[in-house]
Amino acid sequence: MxxxxxxxxxxxxxxxxxxxxxxxxxxxxxxxxxxxxxxxxxxxxxxxxxxxxxxxxxxxxxxxxxxxxxxxxxxxxxxxxxxxxxxxxxxxxxxxxxxxxxxxxxxxxxxxxxxxxxxxxxxxxxxxxxxxxxxxxxxxxxxxxxxxxxxxxxxxxxxxxxxxxxxxxxxxxxxxxxxxxxxxxxxxxxxxxxxxxxxxxxxxxxxxxxxxxxxxxxxxxxxxxxxxxxxxxxxxxxxxxxxxxxxxxxxxxxxxxxxxxxxxxxxxxxxxxxxxxxxxxxxxxxxxxxxxxxxxxxxxxxxxxxxxxxxxxxxxxxxDTADKEPFCIYHYFVDIVTWNKDTRRGTFSVVLADDAGQKAESKVNPEAAAFQQYNQISLLIGFDQDFENVKRISLTFSTGSVIGPKYKLRILQMRFRSLTNPERPQLCRYDLVLPENTRKTFRPVPCPARR
Structure with missing residues (x-):
C-alpha cells in the first residue's frame, strides 16, 4: 500500500x-x-x-x-x-x-x-x-x-x-x-x-x-x-x-x-x-x-x-531481459565439471569477446552453486549482445567472502552451448585453474561431437 x-x-x-x-x-x-x-x-x-x-x-x-x-x-x-x-x-x-x-x-x-x-x-x-x-x-x-x-x-x-x-x-x-x-x-x-x-x-x-x-x-x-x-x-x-x-x-x-x-x-x-x-x-x-x-x-x-x-x-x-531496449538477453548454458576434493560454493561472471574485440559481459548471473568433485553443474548465463563467433572467454570465480582464505576452483571440463542459437558449435575448455576474484582469459576450442 x-x-x-x-x-x-x-x-x-x-x-x-x-x-x-x-x-x-x-x-x-x-x-x-x-x-x-x-x-x-x-x-x-x-x-x-x-x-x-x-x-x-x-x-x-x-x-x-x-x-x-x-x-x-x-x-x-x-x-x-x-x-x-x-x-x-x-x-x-x-x-x-x-x-x-x-x-x-x-x-x-x-x-x-x-x-x-x-x-x-x-x-x-x-x-x-x-x-x-x-x-x-x-x-x-x-x-x-x-x-x-x-x-x-x-x-x-x-x-x-x-x-x-x-x-x-x-x-x-x-x-x-x-x-x-x-x-x-x-x-x-x-x-x-x-x-x-x-x-x-x-x-x-x-x-x-x-x-x-x-x-x-x-x-x-x-x-x-x-x-x-x-x-x-x-x-x-x-x-x-x-x-x-x-x-x-x-x-x-x-x-x-x-x-x-x-x-x-x-x-x-x-x-x-x-x-x-x-x-x-x-x-x-x-x-x-x-x-x-x-x-x-x-x-x-x-x-x-x-x-x-x-x-x-x-x-x-x-x-530474462536487459535493462534497456531492445531488452533481449542471449543465453548460454555453461556445463562445468570440477575436480576439487572439497566442495567450492560460489558464482561466476563471464565476458565474451569476438574477432573485432567487442565484449559482452554477463548481465544475468546464476545463483551461487556448489561445485563438487566430478559432478557436472549447469549454469544459465545471459548477455545483452550476441556474438556469432566467440574467440575469447574471460571467467571470474567468487565465493562472495570478503574475509578468510582465497580459494581456487579447478575445472576439469567446461562446455559453452548457446541456448538462443542451439545450432551453433559448442565451445570447450579443459584443465583450467581459477584463483578466486581473478579474471582468467582463454581461447575456447570446438567441443567434440557428443554421441
Whole structure:
C-alpha cells in the first residue's frame, strides 16, 4: 500500500494541448484535478494510416477514416493519479500502424481515471467498458467482426478490456493485458477481473507483481519478465523518487512496444517458477512442437491455436531481459565439471569477446552453486549482445567472502552451448585453474561431437 499512497502525489510529465490545435488531443489534466476528483467522460480517438498524426474523434461509426474491413485495436490506459497524459501512447500508436494497416482507437478516460482515490477510478472502469460495448455494437451492425478486435489494456485498462470481453461472451479476437492492476483485483472472481474466457486469445505481461500489478495468471499465456518483479534498470529504493513506483509497472508497456520494432525477438520458456527457470530446469519448449518457443509481445498470437485448446493448461512463461531496449538477453548454458576434493560454493561472471574485440559481459548471473568433485553443474548465463563467433572467454570465480582464505576452483571440463542459437558449435575448455576474484582469459576450442 506504500506504493499506492506515494503514487498519489507523484507529478509526472504532462502533455498540454494547444488551444488553437485542430487535432483532438488526449485530455491533459493536473494534480489539482486529481485532488478534487473528476467525473467520468470518455473520448475516443481514431488513428489510421490515413491519419497517423492527427486523430479523428469518434462519437459513432460515422467516420472519415474508420475502415471496418480492417482490424481494430483499442488502447486503454489505466489509473492516472496526476492527470498527466500517458507518455507512451503516441509511440505505441505509431508502432502499431507501422506493422499493420488497422484502426487504432485510443480510449481516453482521463476524466474518471484522474483522482487520488484509486477505488473511484476502479469503479469507473466498468462504466468505461459499457461505453466501449456501445461503440462495438455499432461497429458490428456496420459490418465489423468480433474476431478482428484486439484490446490492449494497461493496468486498470486490462480489466476494462476484460469487462468488455465478458459482455461479448468471450468472442473478442484478442485481449493483451499489460501488467493488469493488482490492488482491489487480487483474489477477485473471474467476473470481476480479466480472465482467459474474456476473449478468444488472452495474453498477459506481468512486470510488477509485488507492487501495482497482479501476480496470478490471467490469460491463456502469461509472461513474467525477470520473474515479474524487479525489472533491470529500475530503481531498487524509494530514494530514487517516483521512478521507483512506476518503472516496474510501465516496463510491460515498453516490452510490448519493443516487440513491434522487431529488433530482436524475446523468447520465453514454460516453467513452474522463475527460480526453476533460472536454475536451468526449463529451457525446453517441447510442449509447443512443432512450433518453437513463444515470443513475447505483439506476435504472441501465432501460438493461439495451441494455447487455446481446451486440453491445454494456462501457461506461465519466464525469461530474462536487459535493462534497456531492445531488452533481449542471449543465453548460454555453461556445463562445468570440477575436480576439487572439497566442495567450492560460489558464482561466476563471464565476458565474451569476438574477432573485432567487442565484449559482452554477463548481465544475468546464476545463483551461487556448489561445485563438487566430478559432478557436472549447469549454469544459465545471459548477455545483452550476441556474438556469432566467440574467440575469447574471460571467467571470474567468487565465493562472495570478503574475509578468510582465497580459494581456487579447478575445472576439469567446461562446455559453452548457446541456448538462443542451439545450432551453433559448442565451445570447450579443459584443465583450467581459477584463483578466486581473478579474471582468467582463454581461447575456447570446438567441443567434440557428443554421441
Amino acid at each position: 506504500l506504493r499506492l499512497c506515494v503514487v498519489f502525489i507523484y507529478l509526472s510529465y504532462g502533455v498540454k494541448t494547444d488551444p488553437g490545435e485542430t487535432c483532438p488531443a488526449f485530455t491533459a489534466l493536473s494534480f489539482s484535478n486529481a485532488l478534487i476528483g473528476t467525473d467520468l467522460k470518455v473520448k475516443l480517438m481514431l488513428y489510421t494510416r490515413q491519419n497517423p498524426d492527427c486523430a479523428e474523434e469518434l462519437n459513432s461509426t460515422a467516420s472519415k477514416y474508420l475502415d471496418l474491413t480492417k482490424k481494430t485495436t483499442f488502447i486503454i490506459h489505466g489509473y492516472r493519479p496526476t492527470g498527466s497524459a500517458p507518455v507512451w501512447i503516441p509511440g505505441l500508436v505509431q508502432l502499431l500502424l507501422s506493422v499493420e494497416a488497422m484502426n487504432i482507437i485510443v480510449v481516453d478516460w482521463n476524466r474518471g481515471a484522474t483522482t487520488i482515490i484509486y477505488s473511484t477510478a476502479s469503479r469507473n472502469s466498468k462504466k468505461v467498458a459499457e461505453i466501449l460495448k456501445k461503440l462495438i455494437d455499432e461497429m458490428l451492425l456496420a459490418g465489423a467482426s468480433l474476431d478482428s478486435i484486439h484490446m490492449v489494456g494497461v493496468s486498470l485498462g486490462a480489466h476494462i478490456a476484460g469487462f468488455v470481453g465478458q459482455m461479448f461472451d468471450g468472442k473478442l479476437g484478442r485481449i493483451t493485458g499489460l501488467d493488469p492492476a493488482g490492488p482491489l483485483y487480487r483474489g477477485q472472481p473471474p467476473g470481476e477481473r480479466l480472465d482467459p474466457t474474456d476473449a478468444q486469445f488472452v495474453d498477459v505481461i506481468h512486470s510488477d507483481t509485488d507492487g501495482l500489478g497482479y501476480a496470478d495468471t490471467l490469460g491463456h499465456i502469461d509472461f513474467y519478465p525477470n520473474g515479474g518483479t524487479d525489472q533491470p534498470g529500475c530503481p531498487l529504493t524509494i530514494f530514487s523518487g517516483m521512478q521507483y513506483f512506476k518503472c516496474d509497472h510501465q516496463r510491460s508497456v515498453f516490452l510490448f512496444m519493443s516487440s513491434l520494432k522487431k529488433s530482436c525477438n524475446i523468447t520465453a520458456y514454460p516453467c513452474d517458477s522463475y527460480r526453476s527457470y533460472r536454475n536451468g530446469k526449463c529451457t525446453s519448449c517441447e510442449i509447443f512442437q512443432p512450433m518453437p518457443c513463444p515470443i513475447l509481445g505483439y506476435y504472441a498470437h501465432k501460438w493461439k491455436s495451441y494455447l487455446t485448446q481446451q486440453s491445454h493448461p494456462v501457461t506461465n512463461m519466464f525469461f
